Amino acid sequence: MLKKKSAYTIAILGATGAVGKESLEILEERNFPLAGLRLFASKRSAGEVMTCQGKEWTVEELTESSSFAGVDFAFISATDSISKEYGPRLGAAGVVVIDDSGVFRMDPQVPLVVPEVNASALRSLPRGIVSIPNCTTTPLVMALKPLHDAVGVKRVVVTTFQSVSGTGAAAMDELLDQTRALMAFRDVKAEVYPYQIAFNLLPHIGSFSEGGECSEEIKIVRETRKILDAPTMRVTSTTVRVPVLRCHSESINVELEKPLTPNEARAALAAMPGVLVYDDPLKKLYPMPLDATGKDEVYVGRIREDASVTNGLNLWVVSDNLRKGAALNAVQIAESLVRG
Numbered sequence: 001m002l003k004k005k006s007a008y009t010i011a012i013l014g015a016t017g018a019v020g021k022e023s024l025e026i027l028e029e030r031n032f033p034l035a036g037l038r039l040f041a042s043k044r045s046a047g048e049v050m051t052c053q054g055k056e057w058t059v060e061e062l063t064e065s066s067s068f069a070g071v072d073f074a075f076i077s078a079t080d081s082i083s084k085e086y087g088p089r090l091g092a093a094g095v096v097v098i099d100d101s102g103v104f105r106m107d108p109q110v111p112l113v114v115p116e117v118n119a120s121a122l123r124s125l126p127r128g129i130v131s132i133p134n135c136t137t138t139p140l141v142m143a144l145k146p147l148h149d150a151v152g153v154k155r156v157v158v159t160t161f162q163s164v165s166g167t168g169a170a171a172m173d174e175l176l177d178q179t180r181a182l183m184a185f186r187d188v189k190a191e192v193y194p195y196q197i198a199f200n201l202l203p204h205i206g207s208f209s210e211g212g213e214c215s216e217e218i219k220i221v222r223e224t225r226k227i228l229d230a231p232t233m234r235v236t237s238t239t240v241r242v243p244v245l246r247c248h249s250e251s252i253n254v255e256l257e258k259p260l261t262p263n264e265a266r267a268a269l270a271a272m273p274g275v276l277v278y279d280d281p282l283k284k285l286y287p288m289p290l291d292a293t294g295k296d297e298v299y300v301g302r303i304r305e306d307a308s309v310t311n312g313l314n315l316w317v318v319s320d321n322l323r324k325g326a327a328l329n330a331v332q333i334a335e336s337l338v339r340g
């Protein structure tokens, strides 16, 4: 487990990616007690210089022989295969691994944590690994938690509208390149996604199962139940990629165990740390990706009754997938562990 110190050394595996870059900004903004920083990426980024907390740090190529001596935390935000290879190895060597991938999330020996929702799961780290949820699960559980605590959530129907940054830096470039090409009447190249994403949307995230479900949809269901410790909660989802650069939006329909008026739901959500109720439709106030970009809070709006079922509510949630959906959640986990 983590030894108490005045400052800690962090290694970021995948430092040059969409999540990795955000992690550096967040460590700086939150003035994380840093004793040292080791930045790792692929060979093509080795030698690049990045800044954090007023210092320059040089990116190292991640190799079999990379040494992690003196590292307290490893944030892995690279690829599934890097998580598989380095997560267990570093965890066994006494480094606290905070992993962004989907590889360990459902492992019963690995806590899956959103600190505002289930920080107590950090008490035991049998493999030395903590997983952070998928970037759509995190805002979902942040919105469900206060409702579940208040009256119990029976069933959830969630439809996501996920920005391209959820796929990483290359997908952000693809959306911008396609948009420029279309404006100039040039041919569009689709390399990251199977179809053009600019001025389009794809009801497809991850891979399809035999039954026609996307892997992303399966992750949302399983991860939500694990984090809320609600193994029988009925959850179904449809995940959609939209031509937005940053922030994932979600339409959430909830069936509750007991009545809760929209005003009571608004009050419960407003009291939830990390949630910002942004809800005054008559003044055209509702969360949009441009509002939540670069923000830490999970924005919740369009809170209203669903009269088609008993005790039904509808919500609209928007959250920055690179911050609360990934890098911020990871830094908050490290902060919780440091606080002890």
Ligand SMILES: NC(=O)C1=CN([C@@H]2O[C@H](COP(=O)(O)OP(=O)(O)OC[C@H]3O[C@@H](n4cnc5c(N)ncnc54)[C@H](OP(=O)(O)O)[C@@H]3O)[C@@H](O)[C@H]2O)C=CC1
Pocket (backbone or CB within 6 Å): 013, 014, 015, 016, 017, 018, 019, 020, 040, 041, 042, 043, 044, 045, 046, 062, 076, 077, 078, 079, 080, 082, 100, 101, 102, 133, 134, 135, 165, 166, 167, 168, 169, 170, 321, 322, 325, 326
């Ligand atoms: N984007 C998001 O919203 C979220 C992402 N995640 C997870 O976070 C992780 C990173 O995602 P994201 O930042 O979006 O991805 P990016 O594609 O933007 O970045 C990938 C990073 O991994 C590095 N990398 C790739 N291959 C290797 C290799 N062989 N050796 C060393 N480093 C390598 C890249 O280095 P280089 O630049 O040199 O290629 C880059 O730093 C993934 O596991 C993803 O599932 C989780 C929640 C949300």
Ligand SMILES: N[C@@H](CC(=O)OP(=O)(O)O)C(=O)O
Pocket (backbone or CB within 6 Å): 100, 101, 102, 133, 134, 135, 136, 162, 163, 165, 166, 167, 205, 216, 219, 321
């Ligand atoms: N799948 C998310 C990003 C993510 O969180 O993926 P993973 O579950 O593999 O960490 C997206 O594309 O928007």
